[in-house]
Amino acid sequence: MRVTRVGAALAAAALMVGLVGVQPLSEADPVDQVASDGSVATTAVDLAQCPWMDTSLSAEERAQLVLDASTLGQKMRWLSEQSANLPEQTQWPQSSGDPIVYEEALPCTPTVYYTDGAEGVRHTGATTFPAQIALAASWDDQLAYDKGAAQGAEAFDLGYSVLLGPGIASGRHPLSGRTPEYLGEDSLLTGTLAGQQAAGIESNPVVANLKHYVANEQEMNRQTSSSNISQRALHEVYALPFEVAIDVGDPTSVMCSYNQINGTFACENDEVLNTILREEIGFDGFVMSDFGSVHSTAQSLNAGLDLELNVPKYYSPENLNAALEAGTITEAQIDNAAKRVLVAYIGQGLFDTPTPTEPDAAAASTDQHKTLARTSAEEGTVLLKNSGVLPLAASAQTIAVIGSSAASADEYAAAGGVGGASAELVCSQKGFSFGGGAALGTMDCADLVSPLTAISAQAQASGGQVVYATGDDPVAAAELAASADVAIVFGYLRMGEFADATSLSLDNGGDALIAAVAAANDATVAVVETGSATDMPWLDEVAAVFEAWYPGEQQGPALVNLLWGKTNPSGKLPMTFPTSLEDSAMTTTEQYPGLQEDGVQACEAPSNPFGGSPEDGICQVNYTEDLAVGYKYYDEYDVDPLFEFGFGLSYTSFDYTGLAWDVTYDTTTGVPAITGSYTLTNTGAVAGDEVPQVYLTLPDSSATPGKRLVAYDRVHLEPGQSVVVSFVVAADDSDHPLSVWDSTASAWTDVYGDYQLAVGSSSRALPLTADLPVSTLADQVAALRSLVDQAQQLDEAAHTADSWAALAQVLAVAQAAIDSTPLSLIQLTSATDQLQAAIEGLEPVSAVAPTADPTADPTTVPTAAAPPGASAATGGSVADGWDMVPWAICLLALGLMLVGLARARRRVDQP
Secondary structure, three states: OOOOOHHHOOOHHHOOOOOOOOOOOOEEEEEEEEEEOOOOOEEEEEEEOOOHEEEEEEEHHHHHHHHHHHHHHHHHHHHHHHHHHHOOOOOOOOOOOEEEEEEOOOOOOOOOEEEEEEEOOOOOOOOOOOOOHHHHOOOOOOHHHHHHOOOOOOHHHHOOOEEEOOEEOOOOOOOOOOOOOOOOHHHHHHHHHHHHHHHHHOOOEEEEEEEEEEEOOOOOOOOOEEOOOOOHHHHHHHHHHHHHHHHHHHOOOOOOEOOOEOOEEEHHHHHHHHHHHHHHHOOOOEEEOOOOOOOOOOOHHHOOOOOEEEEEEEEHHHHHHHHHHHHHOOOOHHHHHHHHHHHHHHHHOOOOOOEEEEEEEEHEEEEEEEEEHHHHHHOOOOOEEEEOOOOOOOOOOEEEEEEHHHOOHHHHHHHOOOOOOOOOOOHHHHHHHHHHHHOOOOOOEEEEEEEEHHHHHHHHHHHOOEEEEEOHHHHHHHHHHHOOEEEEEEEEEOOOEEOOOOOOOOOOOHHHHHHHHHHOOOOOOEEEEEEOOOOOOHHHHHHHHOOOOOOOOOOHHHHHHHOOOOOOOOOOOOOOOOHHHHHHOOOOOOOOOOOOOOOOOOOOOOOOOOOOHHHHHHHHEEEEOOOOOOOHHHHOOOOOEEEOOOOOOOOOEEEEEEEEEEEEEEOOOOOEEEEEEEEEEEEEOOOOOEEOEEEOOOOOOHHOOOEEEEEEEEEEEEEEEEEEEEEEEOOOOOOOOOOEEEEEEHHHHHHHOEEEEEEEEOOOOOEEEEEEEEEEHHHHHHHHHHHHHHOOOOHHHHHOOOHHHHHHHHHHHHHHHHHOOOOOOOHHHHHHHHHHHHHOOOEEEEOOOOOOOOOOOOOOOOOOOOOOOOOHHHHHOOOHHHHHHHHHHHHHHHHHHHHHHHHHHHHHOOO
């Protein structure tokens, strides 16, 4: 099994295998040309003409050779997507005026095509995987990597070399339109899965792109709004998942977002791009803009924007030359930007492994990828309620399937349905592009297997039957449900780019439909297909609920496996479901949708669905909730959600026992780490996966709301099987689990004090807890060293041999604890306690052995010797027995001294 936090970077070290390091020929290097049938033809390259094609050199060296051979105009080509990627083209027409003209490109530079990609590659023939929010609900690092690898392979096969994804946001608002293409509300989960997916993508000769950086948390006014955030929240909430993803997956590109951050657009924000992304996080790839998110030439280049997406505008030769002449930019900055793009392209193999000249769309989506799409849907579906109706019995039953999204478009139309969303539209988030309007691109879910088709086949195999109602008429649907043994009713919520959802209610009367069906049949299973939370007013009336998100092309087979128990549900919510929108953190207009620049009136959506113009004003969105985002808000303010973060049921049960922990310190850096383990047992009758979660509540001094997810795993267990799960949470991990952002020092600062550790199945089901202190290494060692010094100054001769031997033994243990690597809190504190007890337990040795008193009563039991200073009531008096001898000697000495002084005085007084 995987050990928590170790599997988070499984593939990052091997991404470049096969892309660099090929031994060169003496005069020419081969360049692989991949044909549509998968065969590879090798074409020789003249290294004298194109020395940057020498694959024995590093990507950095090869990029420098390109720049060395380039004119200034040729370098400028690398700063705009289309001029960089279409070497044969020199002119780009404009809507008005003369075309933009570039110098001819250097030879031996590749033609590169970009494509969008969240749930899949946006092209006919690509596999339609479930939405990204479903991937997040799997909590499966390996699945994220595998999905990325499949996406990268399909992108390459379809002729693309740059895949714009995965996307990252922080789940600030459940209505945000692009929530389904992001990975939930937690920095660690989001960042880890995005990093793994990016690593999978880049296991191919394809560039992955993390987007949209940063604080792009709503679609409404996304191009004309400012996300106004404290420095601490900017680092701890919004930049943090990008930092984790970059650490885990080492992607080669990042996309800056449309919005402003604290009054400056993201793509020209020096603090966001140069300071946080490059200096603090350490990102060394290239930064590209989103389409139309660039607003300047010099300010953007100075802030660290390398490449303008789409057609050249602000990074055109004319604008760049004007900025050079004005002295607002330098040629060195153009070189740096071009080099970052070149290093990424060369390092990812885009120069050496061109995409197929004739992509074969029919071959891109393999059987393996379709199986992966089904597995993704199974692992990402969350069982939210089950009163015993699931899994369905294999015996013959009449099953009512109800709802437009249960059926394909043809099945829905054949049943007389009009106006509802078919299974094709809930297949992926892209089905609801432009705020519920027409789908964009060609992710058309062409190979859909609908739930109605798959459920019908399963029922028929067991001798049962399926009856179907479109759900357009809730009364007719309820009548059909009443005649069935089981009713499976579907509801959906449209979400997509360019608009936010307006409520948490299901679309097209879905809530009323589910309520009507549940009233007619006690064995009603609700399947909700959404991109975010929904409020479920009918929850108490149904027997079971599946949150299936947008489940991809293999949604039918996946759902059948879950309904009949062929696959045990194991998904966990990657976001909190509030009981109502009013219970979420976004309760004021200034938080959402924001205030107009007058600070009074609420912002309104622009009339243009593609966004407004900055000249029309910037909507001020104030992040007054600060750090209290997602489950941290519900924990901090003790608000009960409908379903908490991390929640998900199973057909089996799991038991958590035996929590053990320690705090260790790196002997070189002093960095603390929490190490722990616990036993996880499948106490049920069927096999299943559990997703154990580890949380930390920081000391009160940190002023941190709620608790933090600091580790998770996904563990498969057979019935009755137990396994010990281990975890390590180090202060220097990329999610900074033991740290807070110190805005004064502009640095992450470790927090010391009393932590609470908690382990369980969700953010609120945490059966294992422990209080643990985390103090500085210096404090721990100093306390023990002080006791060691104290013990070493004691007089061995003044104590009994047995008590001194015990002290010596404990001293050796204490020294070993101080010298251990790494230093262990438990060893240090245990050694400190033992040494303190050994010092206090030392027994003094009497100067003269006592003799029997001949006059004493022989029946009297002698009083035991007491420690120095003890009273008679606690075991004897200091005046008993031979303890008087020292006092007599002192008195005799004092008398003799006085006599001597008197004699001396008399001698002094004599004449």
